[in-house]
Structure formats: structure tokens, C-alpha cells
Amino acid sequence: MTAPPLLSETAVAVCMASLLFVPLAGAGLALINSGLGRSRNAAHTMMASLCVLAIAAVAYFIAGFAWQGFAGWPAHAVTVAGKSWSWISAGHFFFRGLALNGSPASLAAWFGMLSAGLAALIPLGSGAERWRLRAACASTVLLAGWTYPLFAHWAWGGGWLAQLGANGGLGRGFVDAGGSGVIQVVGGLTALSIAWILGPRRGKYAAGGMPAAIPGHNVVLVLLGCLLALPGWAGLNSAGSLLFLRVEPGRVVLIAVNTTLAAAMGALAAGMTSSRFGKPDASLTANGWISGLVASSAGCALVTPLAAAAIGLVAGGLAALSAEWFELRFAVDDPSGAVSVHAVGGIWGVMAAGFWGRFPAGAMGGSSGQWVAQLVGIATLLGFVFPLTYALNRLLNRFCPYRVEPEGERQGLDLYELGAGAYPEFITHTDDLTLG
């Protein structure tokens, strides 16, 4: 395996500047999750977000980056039909042997710490209002310390998905610049696993199976979260493209334009789709915005602005429609729409990069067979990552029960698990305490 070329000084500077924006994406998701839940769980959601980000960073530092590695690093491989396929990195725990000096590997480690936290924030949305804090923290250890780094190695660390181009003649191999698949779909499928394991909130489904609407408590937080997420995603997409696609720094402008266009079209599409009930729905519009961002990530540096707009348009429509399907038809209680936004939007983004991505002149390999490489990546997410994350969380649920007691859910997780509410001067209405 040959080591990728070094980044230019300008590329390193732009990458570092971009990475500084990434925590804004996490802040945006935390605010969205908090705003879409009820007020009695608001502080718990924000506290859980902070804890999850902290644990993800530590788990990734201890073990995650050792499994993920970096292209060109030593790795364990299996040989099939005369071709060597890398399946896990042979790196060291605790970042040992990694010079934190602006080298591409050190930037990838920084990127990984932030994006593992971002992936871990996603299931908090689907498990909101009933997922214990300590269980969420334990689940994050699995996600950031094993599941996420393993797939990240396959896609970004020179693993077998990245080798599909060189070994299998499938375009440039699996391409996912900003993490539509690696971050968003991994997080989104974990969110579906968590929603399945926890079951719906008390009072969500009536005896006949009809879902009740449980509106979020603060749409202003949700929309502020969307605005914060935009620069965060632009940073994520720029840094990922520089590190994993090795695009020239000037392409960051195209990436920022594409990211913005995808978010804008996603919000408009979701707003229009939800308007069929008479008025646009603010929470669905917000979901469309985030879904556009999610879908933009995979091909942000490779598609034209027109294609990015189309990617966002489809992602926004899919987010609004699939949120309805998951709630009404599939009986999945996902308070923040995490599965629709991150899993569905991410899968669409990965495929769209295969269809519309065009590699810069002089890049290795061509676009021929690229969509097949992207399809193999999606098949791996659905056929390996999803069963793995479901099984691991189901097992963990036996030792560390995920669901809070009925009393905790009735009282609200703020008081039950933290001992203090987010809005102590609010008057608690009795009907709020008797729901379900």
C-alpha cells in the first residue's frame, strides 16, 4: 500500500481552519434535539449531548483511531483471489506513534474525534425523552470506539471499500468526502436501533396504533440549530475533501457553495412537502435543511452547484415523507426525525455522489463503475453496520437498561436524572404530568 501525497501548507491551513467550525455542527444537532423534545427533558438532552461528545472524543482517542488508521499505514489484510483487502488498521492505542504536527494523519485524527462525536449525537434524537444518560454514554463508547472507526477505516483509512477502485476497477473506490455514509448513516442506523430497542414514548401510540402528535417545546432552538449547523457542515465537508479526496484548497469555495445550496433546497423541499397539510411545518422544514446538509457531504467537492441543488431537493423531500412513514406505518417513535434525516438522507447522498460526482482532471482512476462502489458501501452499511450496531446495543441493554422507569418518563428526565429542570420558573401543568 502506498502512502498518499503530503498536503501543501495552504491545504493544511485551510483544513485546520475548517476543522475549527465542525463543533458548530454538533451544537446545531444538540439544539435541534433539545428543541424537538418536551420542556421537561430539555436540560437532559443538552447534558447528554455534552457527555456524548466528551465520551466519543475519549473513546476515539483510546481505541478508535487505532482501528481506523490512515491510508498508507500498516493494516491487517486478507488476500482473496490474489488481491489484498485491508479490513482493520494496525495502529496504536492512545494516539501513540502519531505526530500531532499538522501531518495528514494527525489532521485525520482530529477530524475523527469531532466526527465520532457528531455520529454519536444522532441517536440521542431518536432516543430522546426515554433514554437513560448512563446508557447513552455506554452506547457512545461502542459507537465511537468500535463501530464508527471500523467503517471509517474501510472508507477513509485505506480499507477495502477505498480499495474497490484499485483492486476492483470500480471508479475511485467508495467515495464519501464529508461523511454522508461514514458519519451520518452510521449514526442514523444506530438511531434506528436505539428507537427499536427503547420502544415508543408513553402515550405516543394509542391502543389502535394511531400515533399522537407530541410537539417539540421550542422551535426557535430548532431553527437556531439549523443556522449553526451550516458553517459546521461547511467545515466538515471542506476538511474531509482536503484530507480524503486531496482536492486543491481553492475547491473549498465550491464545497461551501454546494453545502449551502443543498441545505437551502432541502429546507424548501421539506417546507413545500409539509405545506400539503395547509401550512409549512417548521420542524419538518428544519429536518429538510439538515437532510440537505447530510446528503451534500459525500459528493460536495465533486458535483456541480446544480447537482448539489438537486441532491438537496430530493433529500428534503425524502426527509419530510420518510419521517411520516416511520411514524405512521413503521411505528418508529423518533422525536427528532434522526433516522429520516441522517440514515435516509445519508444513503441518498452517497448514491448521488456516485451518479453525479466528477473527479478533477489528473485524479487517479475514473468515474466508471463509481455508482457500483457507492452501492457496495451502502450494502455494507445496511448489511453489516446496522446488524452490528443493533446487536451490540441489544446486548448492552441487558447489562445497562436503556429505558428509564415509567415514573422518570412521566416526571421528565430533567428532574428524574439531573434533579433540576431547564426552565425552573415555568409552571408545570397537571395535564403535562398525566399524559400517557
Added chain:
Amino acid sequence: MKLAGFLVLVAGWAIVLGAVALFSVSLLRTGFVLAGVGVEALGLVLAVRSHAERRGGPA
């Protein structure tokens, strides 16, 4: 039923892996990859339906 759905998902992925590792002819490989994804779709439907039939009760 949900377990069966997950097993079918893994079986579909195994078909995709086999196609990528063993076939060098583009058309054959693409056909098997699509077949594997189709099997995965069946597994997903099975898992989702088994959850929906219980109207979303905890696992």
C-alpha cells in the same frame, strides 16, 4: 421475525462481498451486487414489518 430480518440483511451483504471479491467481469459483478442489495431490501422489510406489527413495543 426481526432476527430473521437481520440474518437476511447479513446474507445480502455476503452476496455483495462475494461478488466484489470473486468476479472480475463487470456485468456479472454488477448483477450480483444488485442481487445482494435486493436481498438486503427484503431483510429490511422483514425487520421493519416485525417491529410495526407490534406497534413499536420495546425490543
